[in-house]
Amino acid sequence: MEIKQNISLKEFNTFGFDIHARYLAHIAHEKQLTKTLAEARQNSLPLLILGGGSNILFVQDYQGLVLRNEILGKEVIREDNDYVWVRLGAGENWHQVVLWSLDNGWGGIENLSLIPGTVGAAPMQNIGAYGVEICSVFSKLEAVNLESGTQHIFSTIDCQFGYRSSVFKSSLKDQFIITRVVLKLSKKPSFNISYGAISQTLGEMNVQELNISNISEAVIRIRRSKLPDPGTIGNAGSFFKNPIISKDLLHTLKTEYTNIPSYPIEGDLIKVPAGWLIEECNWKGYRKGDIGVHNKQALVLVNYGQGKGNELVELAHDIQDSVNAKFGIQLIPEVNII
Numbered sequence: 001m002e003i004k005q006n007i008s009l010k011e012f013n014t015f016g017f018d019i020h021a022r023y024l025a026h027i028a029h030e031k032q033l034t035k036t037l038a039e040a041r042q043n044s045l046p047l048l049i050l051g052g053g054s055n056i057l058f059v060q061d062y063q064g065l066v067l068r069n070e071i072l073g074k075e076v077i078r079e080d081n082d083y084v085w086v087r088l089g090a091g092e093n094w095h096q097v098v099l100w101s102l103d104n105g106w107g108g109i110e111n112l113s114l115i116p117g118t119v120g121a122a123p124m125q126n127i128g129a130y131g132v133e134i135c136s137v138f139s140k141l142e143a144v145n146l147e148s149g150t151q152h153i154f155s156t157i158d159c160q161f162g163y164r165s166s167v168f169k170s171s172l173k174d175q176f177i178i179t180r181v182v183l184k185l186s187k188k189p190s191f192n193i194s195y196g197a198i199s200q201t202l203g204e205m206n207v208q209e210l211n212i213s214n215i216s217e218a219v220i221r222i223r224r225s226k227l228p229d230p231g232t233i234g235n236a237g238s239f240f241k242n243p244i245i246s247k248d249l250l251h252t253l254k255t256e257y258t259n260i261p262s263y264p265i266e267g268d269l270i271k272v273p274a275g276w277l278i279e280e281c282n283w284k285g286y287r288k289g290d291i292g293v294h295n296k297q298a299l300v301l302v303n304y305g306q307g308k309g310n311e312l313v314e315l316a317h318d319i320q321d322s323v324n325a326k327f328g329i330q331l332i333p334e335v336n337i338i
Contacts, residue, residue, distance in 0.1 A: 001323035003039070013053035014070065014116060017309045021048075021066040026090075028070050030144070030151075030179055037149045040065050042142045047337065049144055049177045051091065054116035055125060055336055056282055057337045059309035069120050071179055074100060084185050090178045092122025094127075102213050107189020108137040110216040111198075112224045116230065117236055120178040125334075128163045130219055131195030135161035139184045143168075143176040152176070163271075164241050164334055191215060195263075197222055198325070226297040234303030235294065239316065240274040240331040252326060274323075274331055275299035281322040291315055313337060 007024040010016055023045065025114050027033045040047055046064030050056070073089035074097065084106055088097055098113050111132035121127070122134045123141055138161070160167040168176060189212050193199050201218040202210070228235055250270045253260055257280070261270045278284065278298040285295035290307035291316075294300040301312055318330045 001153070003036070007066075008057065009050070009062070009066065011146070012050055013056055013058055014059060014230035014234065014236050015303045015309070015312070016230075017058045017118075017307070019058040019061050019309070021062045021064075023065040024068065025065060026068050026070050028072070030071070033067070033071075033144060033177065033179065034149050036065075036067065037144070042151075046133065047174075047246065050094070051118035051121045053114060053123060053228070055335055057236065057309055057312060057335045059313055062338065067177065069118065069179075071120075073180070077182065079127070079187075082187055084187060086181065086185060088119045088181050090118060090180060092119045092165060094119055094122055096136055097214065101185055105212070106185035106192075107212045108132075108185045109134070109183070110155065110189075110212040111195075111219055112193055113219045115257060119181050123159060123161075124166055125164055126166050126176060127160075130193045130198055130222075133161070134183075135183060136154070137183045139182040141178055141182065142180040143178045145296050146334075147178055151179075163244060163265075164253040176237070183299050192239070193218075227270055228294055228296075228301060228302060233294070234305070234307070235300050238299045239301045239333060239335050240278075240299060240319075241334045242271050242274045243277075243331060244269050244271055245329060245331050246270070249328065257327075260273060272329070276330070277323045278319055279326055281326055283319055283321070283322070286314060286315075286321075288315070309337075 001185040004024045007021050008018055009021055009270060010018040011248040016156060025036050048064060048066045050060055050066050050068045069089040071089040072091050077085055081289050094117050095114050098109050101109055112127060114125055115129060123138055127134050139154055143154060144151050180294050191210055193215060198218050201221055207214045208293045227237060244265060247268050247270055250262055261273050261276055275298045283293045284298040286293045290304040291311045292302055295304050301315060324330050
């Protein structure tokens with residue numbers, strides 16, 4: 001295994017920021033990972049785990065060892081009349097896994113079509129879209145402790161899933177690298193088309209018989225109509241989490257903003273679209289130099305080519321301040337800032 005030195009990470013982050021890593025190693029299997037971790041410990045190197053680079057914002061060069069998780073594999077490990085359990089390498093492209101599940105007629109993740117990134121990042125972020133989160137199909141995952149090199153199995157309870165979060169973003173942050181993920185997919189899928197514009201899009205597609213493939217196609221059409229391709233414009237998808245507020249605050253806001261969209265979560269909690277809040281503060285389409293806010297989706301911050309990470313962070317702070325001043329809501333970044 002080769003550890004490369006002074007490597008640009010421009011092609012490994014979807015914002016396209018040209019920062020450098022002191023060291024970079026490509027990890028293709030667990031034995032390689034164990035050896036690399038031992039070398040890192042021996043040399044006291046800081047570690048950064050990098051998957052698809054679709055949820056990370058670099059503001060400076062990384063003075064340690066970047067481990068690019070490229071562990072692949074898709075296999076069925078168990079099935080019954082109703083479900084199939086699939087074990088996936090953490091380096092697999094998430095959308096390609098969704099397409100693979102559709103080809104096999106397995107439901108549960110069709111609403112998560114076209115989400116950028118890798119399988120390993122999916123449970124870490126508890127990725128979600130259009131009324132579905134990965135925790136709803138999650139079975140377990142395998143991960144390696146970065147300090148000891150030992151392997152651990154995490155159940156759904158162990159992962160402590162929350163809204164766009166898990167234990168790997170809180171108490172166990174930067175302590176593990178996820179190597180494999182097991183999902184429980186349905187052979188007799190139910191359909192979730194109540195969220196967003198899925199129903200409308202299915203109508204525009206003239207769908208006569210609902211199935212997981214045309215739901216996926218509807219989601220893909222919606223995402224492509226609103227979100228820029230990172231290959232064309234540098235971005236990491238949704239930059240901020242949709243904030244969760246109380247019913248009381250929503251009631252107060254509705255007295256002035258009668259059209260504010262909202263989605264009940266549980267109990268007294270309501271989710272409000274961050275993109276709507278940002279757009280109401282007139283940020284949609286904003287541009288300063290090569291950094292800006294996408295002109296079709298205010299939730300997406302973009303690098304038009306030569307922008308810098310610290311410039312984008314400054315823009316994010318300005319957006320947070322304006323939303324907080326107008327609505328009394330603090331936006332929280334979904335993107336990891338390094």
